[in-house]
Amino acid sequence: MSGANELQPTPEGALIKLARQARGMSPEVAADLTPVQIKGGRWRQIESGYDRKSPPKRSFAPALTLAHMAHTVGATPERLTEAGRDDAAAILREILRGEGEESVSPEVLTTREQQMLAEMVASAAEGFDLTPEQLDEAYARARQLVKERRASRVSGGGEAHPGRAS
The missing domain is CATH 1.10.287 (Helix Hairpins)
Known part of the structure; x- marks a missing residue:
């Protein structure tokens, strides 16, 4: 793999970044809204697909983290599957299934x-x-x-x- 290819975002990283930007959120805001512990810098690493150490190294999100990131920015399980992350898509489906079972008044925001x-x-x-x-x-x-x-x-x-x- 050439050096230029190594610095390209992963498909799931590109998806998360696009969905986050579409919602007008910074990585820090998105990270703060995510129920799993993640910092803005780590969020950026996952989006870019690499850490900024010298030399740069590939950075992948665990399925649970990626599912929660996707949920925070409104990405669907289908989009995660398209990005090649069936593992995170399955977790996101379960997160969404659990939300569907909550009894929240339709006029009240969480x-x-x-x-x-x-x-x-x-x-x-x-x-x-x-x-x-x-x-x-x-x-x-x-x-x-x-x-x-x-x-x-x-x-x-x-x-x-x-x-x-x-």
């Missing part, structure tokens, strides 16, 4: 979901360089949109994800 939402809003606010006052205005508009979309669903004007506000 602590993890609340934290993820707060991180996404904070990232968006930073990206738009919003002042606190502008952020309050954006919240007010978001609340109004949620009300309108719920009213539209009730009147049969559209579909939304079951149990979640649009």
Whole structure:
């Protein structure tokens, strides 16, 4: 294997990075939201497929860690299978199966979901360089949109994800 190939991300690392970026999370935020113990630096190693020691060495995630990382960033078991990680996909399926058995009110976000939402809003606010006052205005508009979309669903004007506000 040539040196250039060794520094390429693994398919599962590329998947995790893409899903994390799509959610606007840094590796540190994603690592903090993951229920297994992982630090931002280790998260980066798994995404890149190697550690940054000299000389660089291949870095692979154990199945349990990868499954929880995938869950945190919303990657599916099918995507893990496509990336060649059936072992992590099986664990992720079990994680999802366990969540399906929880009796959580459909209108209540879990602590993890609340934290993820707060991180996404904070990232968006930073990206738009919003002042606190502008952020309050954006919240007010978001609340109004949620009300309108719920009213539209009730009147049969559209579909939304079951149990979640649009």
